Amino acid sequence: MRTSGAASERGGDLAGRLRSAQRVTVLTGAGVSAESGVPTFRGKDGLWRDRRVHELATPRALLEEPDLAWEWYHWRRGLVNLAAPNSAHYALARIQDEVPSFCLLTQNVDGLHSRAGSRNVVELHGNIHRARCEGCGCVVPLAGEQGVPRCSTCGSAMRPDVVLFGESLDEGVVRTAVSAAAECDVFLVVGTSGVVYPAAALPGIARESGAFVAVVNAEPTPLSEVADESFVGLCGEVLPALVAQAWGP
Numbered sequence: 001m002r003t004s005g006a007a008s009e010r011g012g013d014l015a016g017r018l019r020s021a022q023r024v025t026v027l028t029g030a031g032v033s034a035e036s037g038v039p040t041f042r043g044k045d046g047l048w049r050d051r052r053v054h055e056l057a058t059p060r061a062l063l064e065e066p067d068l069a070w071e072w073y074h075w076r077r078g079l080v081n082l083a084a085p086n087s088a089h090y091a092l093a094r095i096q097d098e099v100p101s102f103c104l105l106t107q108n109v110d111g112l113h114s115r116a117g118s119r120n121v122v123e124l125h126g127n128i129h130r131a132r133c134e135g136c137g138c139v140v141p142l143a144g145e146q147g148v149p150r151c152s153t154c155g156s157a158m159r160p161d162v163v164l165f166g167e168s169l170d171e172g173v174v175r176t177a178v179s180a181a182a183e184c185d186v187f188l189v190v191g192t193s194g195v196v197y198p199a200a201a202l203p204g205i206a207r208e209s210g211a212f213v214a215v216v217n218a219e220p221t222p223l224s225e226v227a228d229e230s231f232v233g234l235c236g237e238v239l240p241a242l243v244a245q246a247w248g249p
């Protein structure tokens with residue numbers, strides 16, 4: 001289903017706008033990886049052993065229940081390692097190849113965009129394949145670890161190298177994201193519930209700066225209100241169709 005945003009008098013035609021755009025910025029969320037079999041955070045998927053993401057993805061969970069928190073991350077990393085990028089990841093990689101200037105901002109920590117061939121992916125919330133030492137701050141890749149990993153340099157407990165609720169995003173990453181939102185012609189939002197800040201503020205920044213904002217999501221979200229055009233559907237179907245419409249098969 002496709003609707004043009006109530007806020008807009010600029011009409012739709014996302015494919016045409018993509019074709020003529022100089023700069024395109026995309027913001028993705030967990031919905032992009034859903035068709036690869038990676039669970040999303042909210043809705044019926046958003047529980048793990050009766051725990052909600054608001055309980056698990058917090059510094060408090062890591063501090064008070066490190067074994068449980070790490071078990072969740074090890075389980076998710078295992079799923080991601082078995083998963084493959086889907087047609088939505090590949091469609092976004094193709095857009096990068098077709099437009100003069102492109103920036104992919106993702107809230108996802110799974111690394112699937114890079115595996116699909118996207119370059120210079122800006123990971124707003126970190127990456128699940130890395131751990132960071134609570135003592136010396138060093139960052140290491142994770143492989144088949146179990147339990148709470150320990151730093152081989154200083155012996156401290158390590159934590160997933162991701163951004164938890166209440167923690168600040170990397171300043172440089174935020175600067176890059178805000179510029180990419182403010183300086184694009186088309187801002188495309190894909191597969192996110194649009195409720196977690198500061199990522200959820202980026203479409204508004206883009207629109208205020210004059211970009212055409214489009215949302216592709218399985219259900220309407222608060223960001224559909226900001227959008228000039230909104231597609232309700234699976235991104236693994238909508239995005240390849242859009243790309244084919246813009247540039248051919």
Ligand code: BJW
Pocket residue numbers: 028029030031032034035040041042043046053057107108109125162163164165166167168169190191192193194195196197198216217218219221233234235236
């Ligand atoms: C499909 C589909 C298919 C499914 N096709 N679609 C300003 C206002 C209000 C609150 C705040 C604010 N500023 C800060 C806050 C506090 C907080 C926040 O935003 N809270 C809100 C919940 C109210 N933000 C923070 O704490 C951030 N830090 C910060 O701002 O620091 C400064 C500060 C601190 C404290 C106070 C004030 C300022 C940090 C946020 C970090 C979020 N971390 C997580 C975990 C990352 C690590 C991990 O993965 O374990 O990031 S939480 C989780 O949510 C994860 C995601 O990246 C993020 C967003 O989720 P996403 O991607 O949108 O997934 P879902 O599941 O919610 O949605 C999927 C969508 O896809 C659904 O709509 C489906 O329908 C759809 N879908 N299949 C298309 N096939």
Ligand code: ZN
Pocket residue numbers: 133134135136137138151152153154155156
């Ligand atoms: Zn250390």
